Amino acid sequence: MTHPSPSRRRTLAAALALATLAGAPLVAHAAFPERSITLVVPTAAGGGNDGMARVVAQKMSQLLGQSVIVENKAGANGAIAAEYVARATPDGHTLLFGYIGTHGMSPALQKLRYDPVTQFEPIGMVCYSPTLMVVNPKVPAKTVAEFVALTRANPSAYNYASAGNGTAPHFSAEMFKLESGAQMAHVPYRGSAPAMNDTMANQTQVMFPSLFSASSHVKNGKLRALALAGPKRSSLMPDVPTLEEAGIKGVEITQWYALFAPGKTPKAVVDQLNKALNTALADKDVARRIEEQGAVVDSSTSEALALTVRQELAKWRGVVQKAQLTAD
Numbered sequence: 001m002t003h004p005s006p007s008r009r010r011t012l013a014a015a016l017a018l019a020t021l022a023g024a025p026l027v028a029h030a031a032f033p034e035r036s037i038t039l040v041v042p043t044a045a046g047g048g049n050d051g052m053a054r055v056v057a058q059k060m061s062q063l064l065g066q067s068v069i070v071e072n073k074a075g076a077n078g079a080i081a082a083e084y085v086a087r088a089t090p091d092g093h094t095l096l097f098g099y100i101g102t103h104g105m106s107p108a109l110q111k112l113r114y115d116p117v118t119q120f121e122p123i124g125m126v127c128y129s130p131t132l133m134v135v136n137p138k139v140p141a142k143t144v145a146e147f148v149a150l151t152r153a154n155p156s157a158y159n160y161a162s163a164g165n166g167t168a169p170h171f172s173a174e175m176f177k178l179e180s181g182a183q184m185a186h187v188p189y190r191g192s193a194p195a196m197n198d199t200m201a202n203q204t205q206v207m208f209p210s211l212f213s214a215s216s217h218v219k220n221g222k223l224r225a226l227a228l229a230g231p232k233r234s235s236l237m238p239d240v241p242t243l244e245e246a247g248i249k250g251v252e253i254t255q256w257y258a259l260f261a262p263g264k265t266p267k268a269v270v271d272q273l274n275k276a277l278n279t280a281l282a283d284k285d286v287a288r289r290i291e292e293q294g295a296v297v298d299s300s301t302s303e304a305l306a307l308t309v310r311q312e313l314a315k316w317r318g319v320v321q322k323a324q325l326t327a328d
Helices: 006-021 048-064 076-086 100-109 144-153 168-180 192-200 211-219 267-281 284-291 302-323
Strands: 037-041 068-072 094-099 120-130 132-135 159-162 185-188 224-228 254-262
Touching: 037 048, 037 076, 048 068, 048 094, 048 120, 048 254, 048 267, 048 284, 076 094, 076 100, 076 254, 094 100, 094 120, 100 168, 100 254, 100 302, 120 211, 120 267, 120 302, 132 211, 144 224, 159 168, 159 192, 168 185, 168 302, 185 192, 192 211, 211 224, 254 267, 254 302, 267 284, 267 302
Parallel strands: 037 068, 037 094, 159 185
Antiparallel strands: 094 254, 120 254, 132 224
16 A cells, blocks of 8 residues: 655645645534424413424434523514524524414515525424314304304404414414405404403403314313314214315315424435434324324424425415415
């Protein structure tokens, strides 16, 4: 075996030093994850989103050998959390528990300080919860058709509550209005809790929350469920028909939740996170704990999630245009 001359060794050493300063990938990246992972949740602690995120984080911690720590950054329909993660170092140690609001509805309604497509690497779907159409029990309608007829006969008598402009309850109601011809005014609130409370108090008469957030109120009689805006009935409420069964075509709204990494996160890291996520979701205990909250586990590839985001953006931009919605 021949060895390089002293001058050749000095040249190689100099080249290596320059390459190192320039950040060239001379050696394989350190094993991922190198430290704890922060999972940013765009809602306050204690809510449904937060609960599902913690279930997933706990299992992924075991699988990855590092703590996955949930950090709540509520506000602006998820935009605060999404922007924070979009600007984070793209090394897989900061993730977003994104949902239909951060990557579908809000970007369709207004220009945000992040791009839901170019500034994120989709990891995988976590779960979805169908949208439920609920009314205050004092509303005399027992079916969707009866409710639509009531609103047409009394256009100023019915208001729907939402968690704010651009939120899932807002867009769901507007899509319902477009397809059913129902007449009702929008009353936006700062969050789902006050919107739900006022619907239960009959300050507003109808709302389109997720199944997991409204199911307990339906069971205790504080709200009446008229229909489910999903592809099929839910085992949690088997007697509640879908909107399609109730005669309203084209209104299928599932509030989905998924993991995202900052854009330009290495594919090897995304693939490792996707594998850990899907393994976690395949765990029976994880699935049970998620389903107890009214959601359905729905794992996917990163490519499938990327397609979902593009489809959702196109769908809700169409609703914004047809209903002439604004962020104000």
